Amino acid sequence: MLYREAGQFRTSYAEDGRIFPIRQDRVGFALLVLVFGVAVPLLANEYWLKAILTPVLIFSLAAIGLNILTGYAGQLSLGSAAFMAVGAFAAYNFILRVDGMPFLLALALAGLAAALVGVLFGLPSLRIKGFYLAVATLAAQFFIVWVLVKFPWFSNHSSSGVVTAQEVSILGYRFASPEAKYVLTFAVVAVLALAAKNLVRSATGRAWMAVRDMDVAAQVIGFRLMRTKLLAFAVSSFYCGVAGALYAYTYIGTVEPEGFNLDLSFKILFMIIIGGVGSIMGAFLGAAFIVLLPILLDNLVPALFGDALGAGFASNLQLIIFGGLIIFFLIVEPHGLARLWQIAKEKLRLWPFPH
Amino acid sequence: MKLKRTVLLGAALAGLLASSVAGAAEEQFIGLPSYRVGPYASGGSGVFGGWIDYMQLINERDGGINGVRLTWEECETEYNNARGVECYERLKKKGSTGNTVFQPVSTGITYSVLDKAAQDKIPVVTIGYGRTDAADGRVFPWVFPLITTYWSQASAIVNFIGTKEGGMDKLKGRKIGLLYHDSAYGKESHAVLDRLAAKHGFELSKIAVAHPGNEQQSQWLQLRQLKPDYVILWGWGVMNPTALKAAAKVGYPREKMIGVWWSGAEEDTIPAGPAAKGFIAAGFNVAGANYPVVADIKKFVYGKGKGNMEDKARIGSVYYNRGVVHGLITVEAIRKAQEKFGKGKALTGEQVRWGFENLNLDDARLKALGATGFLPSLKISCADHEGPGVVKFQQWDGSQWKVISDWVESDRPLVRGMIEESAAAYAKEKGIKPRDCSKEG
Numbered sequence: 001m002l003y004r005e006a007g008q009f010r011t012s013y014a015e016d017g018r019i020f021p022i023r024q025d026r027v028g029f030a031l032l033v034l035v036f037g038v039a040v041p042l043l044a045n046e047y048w049l050k051a052i053l054t055p056v057l058i059f060s061l062a063a064i065g066l067n068i069l070t071g072y073a074g075q076l077s078l079g080s081a082a083f084m085a086v087g088a089f090a091a092y093n094f095i096l097r098v099d100g101m102p103f104l105l106a107l108a109l110a111g112l113a114a115a116l117v118g119v120l121f122g123l124p125s126l127r128i129k130g131f132y133l134a135v136a137t138l139a140a141q142f143f144i145v146w147v148l149v150k151f152p153w154f155s156n157h158s159s160s161g162v163v164t165a166q167e168v169s170i171l172g173y174r175f176a177s178p179e180a181k182y183v184l185t186f187a188v189v190a191v192l193a194l195a196a197k198n199l200v201r202s203a204t205g206r207a208w209m210a211v212r213d214m215d216v217a218a219q220v221i222g223f224r225l226m227r228t229k230l231l232a233f234a235v236s237s238f239y240c241g242v243a244g245a246l247y248a249y250t251y252i253g254t255v256e257p258e259g260f261n262l263d264l265s266f267k268i269l270f271m272i273i274i275g276g277v278g279s280i281m282g283a284f285l286g287a288a289f290i291v292l293l294p295i296l297l298d299n300l301v302p303a304l305f306g307d308a309l310g311a312g313f314a315s316n317l318q319l320i321i322f323g324g325l326i327i328f329f330l331i332v333e334p335h336g337l338a339r340l341w342q343i344a345k346e347k348l349r350l351w352p353f354p355h
Numbered sequence: 356m357k358l359k360r361t362v363l364l365g366a367a368l369a370g371l372l373a374s375s376v377a378g379a380a381e382e383q384f385i386g387l388p389s390y391r392v393g394p395y396a397s398g399g400s401g402v403f404g405g406w407i408d409y410m411q412l413i414n415e416r417d418g419g420i421n422g423v424r425l426t427w428e429e430c431e432t433e434y435n436n437a438r439g440v441e442c443y444e445r446l447k448k449k450g451s452t453g454n455t456v457f458q459p460v461s462t463g464i465t466y467s468v469l470d471k472a473a474q475d476k477i478p479v480v481t482i483g484y485g486r487t488d489a490a491d492g493r494v495f496p497w498v499f500p501l502i503t504t505y506w507s508q509a510s511a512i513v514n515f516i517g518t519k520e521g522g523m524d525k526l527k528g529r530k531i532g533l534l535y536h537d538s539a540y541g542k543e544s545h546a547v548l549d550r551l552a553a554k555h556g557f558e559l560s561k562i563a564v565a566h567p568g569n570e571q572q573s574q575w576l577q578l579r580q581l582k583p584d585y586v587i588l589w590g591w592g593v594m595n596p597t598a599l600k601a602a603a604k605v606g607y608p609r610e611k612m613i614g615v616w617w618s619g620a621e622e623d624t625i626p627a628g629p630a631a632k633g634f635i636a637a638g639f640n641v642a643g644a645n646y647p648v649v650a651d652i653k654k655f656v657y658g659k660g661k662g663n664m665e666d667k668a669r670i671g672s673v674y675y676n677r678g679v680v681h682g683l684i685t686v687e688a689i690r691k692a693q694e695k696f697g698k699g700k701a702l703t704g705e706q707v708r709w710g711f712e713n714l715n716l717d718d719a720r721l722k723a724l725g726a727t728g729f730l731p732s733l734k735i736s737c738a739d740h741e742g743p744g745v746v747k748f749q750q751w752d753g754s755q756w757k758v759i760s761d762w763v764e765s766d767r768p769l770v771r772g773m774i775e776e777s778a779a780a781y782a783k784e785k786g787i788k789p790r791d792c793s794k795e796g
Contacts, residue, residue, distance in 0.1 A: 047448075051441040146565075149538060159487060159546055159777065161539020162466040164785075252436055254466040258538055259436050295441055298431050310665050312400050315391040315431045 003349040019197055037186055041179045049178040050251075056284075056291050057182075057189045058246045063271040063283035064196050065239025070269075071278035072200050073232030074212025075125050076133055079140035080240050080268040085260035086114040086144060087241025088248035089154050092255050095166050096156060103168050103175075107188065107245050114241020115234040117144065122233025126226055129215075141262055148257035155255070162256040165248045181250040188246060192239060197280045199235065208232050209278075240268075274329060276336030285337040289329075297321055381423045381701040383689060384450020385410070386430065388442040388459050393433040394567075394592060397622045398674050400664075402460055403429065405678025406685075407663040408652050408670075413686055416655045420690050421698040426450060432464065439464030447475055455707045456480055456685055462540065465498075473497040477704035478711055480688075482681060483616055483639055487543070490741035490771075491778035492712065493789035499711045499740045501684060502639045502733060503765075505615075506547040506773060507744035509587075510765035512613055512637055513551045515748055516585050518763070527556035532583035534574060534598060536591045537563035540617075544589050550769060568594025575601040588614040588636075595623035596631070603630035609751075613637065616746070620673035624751045632753040637746040637763075640680045640730050642756040644671025647725025648679060673749075673756065680730045687724075688714050712737055712795075731762045737792035744770065 008023055010016045020026045040053065066080045090113035094106040121140040125133050148154050155163045168175040168184065175184050199205055207228045210218035219225050248255045267290055275286020297318040305314065333340045347354070387406070390399035410425045419425060428449060430442035439459055446454045457472055458480045459465045465485040472479045473496070480499045481489070487506050489498035503511075516531070517523040533548060535541035545561065552559040560581055562574050568590065575598075578586060586607065588598055595618045602609060610633040614623070619636020627634075644650070649671055656662050657670075669675050692702050692710025702710075716724075716733040733742040745762035782789055 047444040051444040055437055055441075146537075149542070152542075155539075158539075160462060160466075160543050162463060162486075164466065164470070252440060252467045253470060254436070254463070256436075256463055256466065256539060259463060263435075291437075294438070302429075311389070311403070311429055311663065312391040312396075312665060315389075315396075318431065319392055 002351070003345070005349065017201075019201070033190065037183070037190070041183050041186075046178045049182045052292065052295070054178075054182050054185050054251050055247075056288050057185050058243050058251055059268065059271060059287035059291055060284045061189045061192060061246065062240050062243035062268050063275065063287050064193060064280055065236045065243060066268050067272045067275075067278065067280065067283050068196060068200065068208070068239065069232050069236035071272055071276075071282075072205060072212060073208035073229065073236075074215075075122070075229060075232060076130060077137040077236070078134050078262070078265050078269065079121060079137040079144070081260040081262065081264035082141045082144035083114045083118055083237040083240035084244025084247060084264070085148060085257060086117045086237075087111060087244030088255045088260070089148055089257075090114065090241065091245035091249065092163060092165060093154065093156075103170050103249075107242055110245040111238040111242040114244065115238040118233045118237025118240075119230050122230050122237075125229050125233065138262075141265055145257045145260060155257075161258075162254050165253050165255055168249050175250070185246055185250045188242065192242065193280060193284075196239065200280065204228075204231065212278075270326070272336075274326060274336055276338030279336065279338035281341065282336050282338030285341070289337065293325065294318060294322055380419070381699060382426045382451060383420065383423050383701050384452065384454060385425060385427045385456060385685065386442070386446025386449060386454040387427050388432045388439055388446070388457070388461075388464065389429045390432050390434045390460070392431065393435070395434045398617075398620065399434070399460065401620075401622075401669055401672055401674025402678040402681065404664040404669070405675040405680075406682040407678075408656050409648075409679045409682025410686065411656045411661055411663070412648075412652050413682075415659060415661065416651060420686060421693055423689075423693070423699060423701055425686070432459075432461065434461050434463075436461075436463045436467050440467050443468045443471070447477060450701075452701045452703045453477070455689070455702060455704045456711075458482070458681060458685070460484070460681075462486075469495075469498060475704070476708070478708040480681075480685070480711065482684065483677070488774050488777035488781060490739065490774045491789075492735075492737050492740040493792055494778040494782045494787055495740065496712075496737075496790060497708060499735065501711075501714075501735065501740070502680075502731060502742050503744045503746060504741055504770075504774075505543045506770045507741065507765040507767075508615055508637055508746055509544045509547045510551060510770050511744070511746045511763045512587055512615070513548070513555070513557075514765065515637075515760065515763045516613070517555070518760075520584075523555055529557045529585075530581060530583040531557050531559055532578050532581060532586040533559060533561045533589060534571075534578070534586055535561065535563060535589035536568060536594055537565050538591075540591060541589050544587070544615075547770065547773060548587075550773070551766065554766075554769070564590070564594055564598075566594075567592060569597050571597050571601045575605045575607070578607065579605045584611065586612045588612055588618045590614065590618040590623075593626075596625075596627035599624065599627035599634055600630045603627075609633035610635065613748070619749060619756070621669075621756070622672075622674065624756075629753065631751050634751045635748055635759070636751075636756075637748055638673060638677075639746055640673070640676045641728065641747055641749060641758050642671060642673045642676060643758075646727075646729045648683070648729060649676070651725060652679070676729065683724060683726060683730070684714070684716075684733070687716060687720075691715070711735060712740075728758075737790065737795040741774075 003024055069075050069077050087110040091106045091110035094109050095101050124136040155161050175181050207223050210223055211228050271286035271290045274289050276282025301314050301318050389403040414424050432438040432442050456478050462484045465481050478497050482501045485500050487504040489495040489500050490504055517526050548559055612634050614636035616638045619638050624631035688710035691714055692706045696702055696706045714735045718732050721727050731743045731745045735742055744765045747762055748760040749756040750759045
């Protein structure tokens with residue numbers, strides 16, 4: 001009933017090629033954007049904006065980045081956090097060292113810097129595949145963090161290696177309040193997510209998927225492997241870099257190499273596995289799952305069990321439940337939460353009269 | 356009839372309200388961003404256990420601070436910045452007056468909440484970690500790196516070595532190796548040790564150990580060739596016992612190895628077994644359960660079955676006692692603030708900040724608290740948010756830590772000069788106008 005499609009005809013190529021071919025989806029998506037872009041910043045309190053929604057958006061962006069590389073182009077990477085670090089440090093240094101550097105330009109440059117580094121570390125992908133490539137990107141993870149610690153120039157000779165992100169201001173408007181920072185993050189993430197969605201539907205995206213499914217076959221039918229793979233690395237790292245810069249500027253407010261460790265890379269990988277490999281929406285669902293569930297458990301477990309458990313056991317129990325839920329979801333739907341949503345939608349389209 | 360009933364009901368309601376106001380004791384909320392899982396859980400469970408036990412002691416023995424009971428809530432950070440920020444936001448509005456002090460026990464989280472806490476008017480207290488130059492209270496009114504900082508510690512270690520050698524002038528031409536955790540934390544030692552090396556004429560060799568540090572063969576080979584007179588161990592986690600074992604393997608005397616306060620706990624020495632015997636470490640608190648304050652905790656808290664530690668053998672360990680220090684200083688700052696803003700009242704973060712800034716734990720006060728020698732006496736002022744900057748040295752005798760020195764001072768003019776230099780640079784970068792301390796009351 002919700003998805004009554006009767007009477008919706010597509011009469012042109014443009015209509016046929018839309019992201020949301022069904023009207024209900026378009027309306028739903030517009031509502032979603034309105035809710036999260038307008039209503040939420042007006043209504044939500046500081047805790048929700050600062051501690052819940054902003055990190056979900058930023059990690060979604062990083063997960064989209066990794067999803068482009070792993071989900072669409074089939075190149076396994078364990079270096080996402082390092083590319084985020086490149087983005088964060090690049091933005092910091094551009095703003096620090098170039099007078100009057102506009103924030104959005106710094107953000108774009110941060111992404112480009114990360115893309116450049118990403119291409120460098122993507123070079124081995126021309127020769128090695130699968131788990132071996134994962135190990136090569138693992139090297140990126142350790143190498144980049146090491147470089148950022150080793151050369152104090154990157155952190156402007158800060159004695160503790162942690163630097164405070166500068167104030168964000170665009171055209172004289174200071175983005176200081178949590179609402180403003182959230183809206184800025186939302187805008188950047190929305191634009192980039194839309195771009196990613198269109199990119200993966202374009203010839204480039206099809207090239208990536210061809211390489212992912214079988215690179216020899218892709219080469220035979222005329223895709224240039226080097227270009228396609230390196231482009232995937234560049235675009236993916238660009239997204240991670242922008243996510244890293246946002247992480248530093250609109251979320252945490254500091255830049256430190258150790259914040260971007262292997263744990264974070266794994267977390268982003270889990271996000272796309274839980275959310276759905278090869279799905280833009282999956283990146284959002286996965287990020288929400290990985291970021292929010294531990295916080296929910298941290299609130300729930302003490303509330304449910306009170307002081308009956310020791311504090312140490314309560315903390316460990318959260319991890320046990322968290323891990324258990326990940327396994328549960330992967331058994332129920334190995335293709336991730338995005339696939340669950342897809343199935344639900346297919347059922348809804350036939351409801352209440354399935355075949 | 357109707358009117359009468361309304362009046363009666365109103366009176367009853369008013370009475371209920373009044374009685375509930377009078378009946379409810381004032382409460383002071385303290386948010387605890389703890390870490391009991393993750394790589395640093397062994398330290399975190401000790402620190403937060405001791406801290407909670409001390410607050411429980413105040414509630415059980417004294418009925419709170421002048422009748423104001425302490426309440427607290429833990430929030431698991433896993434030593435992760437993002438989770439720490441979430442905890443900060445979650446805890447800040449809890450309790451009747453909000454969270455009154457935030458102590459992250461993590462340098463990364465400290466940096467992440469530094470600006471925000473000043474806006475929210477919540478003091479950030481970082482005992483033995485965090486931003487060193489925040490010791491300049493003129494630039495950082497809301498941050499309190501109390502007792503000592505990494506720079507003071509480095510300088511105090513050099514002074515201790517000097518005393519052992521029989522005078523600072525004897526350091527000339529000596530070789531000191533610095534085995535450090537290759538991270539921002541480990542590098543914190545470099546600038547100050549470089550200056551001290553230039554000043555006293557000793558030769559400093561810095562040797563990095565990559566995180567996590569469970570492989571140190573090449574580093575110890577290097578140290579064996581260098582033959583330093585002393586090795587400063589600036590380690591963290593598994594790196595510490597590994598270093599001790601590696602030293603035993605190459606035959607470097609542990610008596611010549613001096614650890615920092617994150618290298619000098621039972622969790623660092625016990626895993627190294629007999630190899631740890633003789634190892635010396637600095638600390639702003641000492642180990643041991645035979646202090647009156649710890650005895651009181653055993654009696655009033657554990658005696659009533661309200662203790663926080665699952666493993667009671669850890670009571671009196673270095674990390675546990677560090678937690679007691681955290682609790683003690685927090686409670687004393689609140690007590691000080693109550694003197695100004697009203698005894699028996701729940702205070703806001705802004706009022707407690709005044710308490711920290713005017714904190715004065717002299718020897719008489721420490722004796723009254725049963726903590727003589729447990730932590731150094733402490734006097735904070737508007738300009739100086741650090742305090743004494745002293746550490747004690749303890750030696751591992753194979754089964755426990757033994758105090759082998761009195762409080763050792765740092766090279767205060769040098770360290771304070773560096774702090775002011777760094778704070779001034781920060782103020783300039785951020786456009787902060789330092790406070791005029793002569794106008795602070």
